[in-house]
Amino acid sequence: MYFSVGIEQPTDDKTAYGLVVPALCTADFSCISAADSQAEIAPAVTEAIMMMLEQLQEQGLALTNIQDLGPLSYQKQTEYAYCDGWLLVYIDLSSFDGKPKRINISMPDTLISRIDQTVKNSPDRYRDRSHFLATAARHELETASN
Missing domain, CATH: 1.10.1220 (Arc Repressor Mutant)
Known part of the structure; x- marks a missing residue:
């Protein structure tokens, strides 16, 4: 499944890239991460997504109900107006399907x-x-x- 990732650019050399995965942000959860460099963005957000999916599964929530609206949709939402850029990250969900x-x-x-x-x-x-x-x-x- 492809997940939209909002990226907040660092404001200076001492600030990290802020990362958010809106499809995994609900009233009960938030999927956010940070990366010190552009090269670390994909690994950091992949780790955050995998950890969130594991937590959702442990709590008995159906991963099949997750819907990503896509970056174009999230860009229009005021909640994510702080994001300077967007990317898509593919996560193979088959490891969560069972045996x-x-x-x-x-x-x-x-x-x-x-x-x-x-x-x-x-x-x-x-x-x-x-x-x-x-x-x-x-x-x-x-x-x-x-």
């Missing part, structure tokens, strides 16, 4: 070949065929529920 279970499915061989080629051409996005299918299933389930 893997082997299934047997059938599909056309040409479709399997297209899936395998997509996986091969996108190693930064898909680990393997199963990960691709799970990602596609999540996308369809999100679309069906909206």
Whole structure:
């Protein structure tokens, strides 16, 4: 899932970049972090998101209910007017899904070949065929529920 991240630029050499993840900010929680350099932004916010997701899961809250409205939407909200810039960070939520279970499915061989080629051409996005299918299933389930 892609998470929008608001970035507040440092005001001087002694100030860090402020980071906020609006999709994980509710009345009960806030997902914020800081980074001393631009290179540290992605690792810092990734860690903050993962820690927040773990906490939400421990409290029994459904991660499937998380919706990110996108940076263009958050930019218009006065609550995030202090953010000077926005970026998207991809977090693989499959580790929060539970234990893997082997299934047997059938599909056309040409479709399997297209899936395998997509996986091969996108190693930064898909680990393997199963990960691709799970990602596609999540996308369809999100679309069906909206």
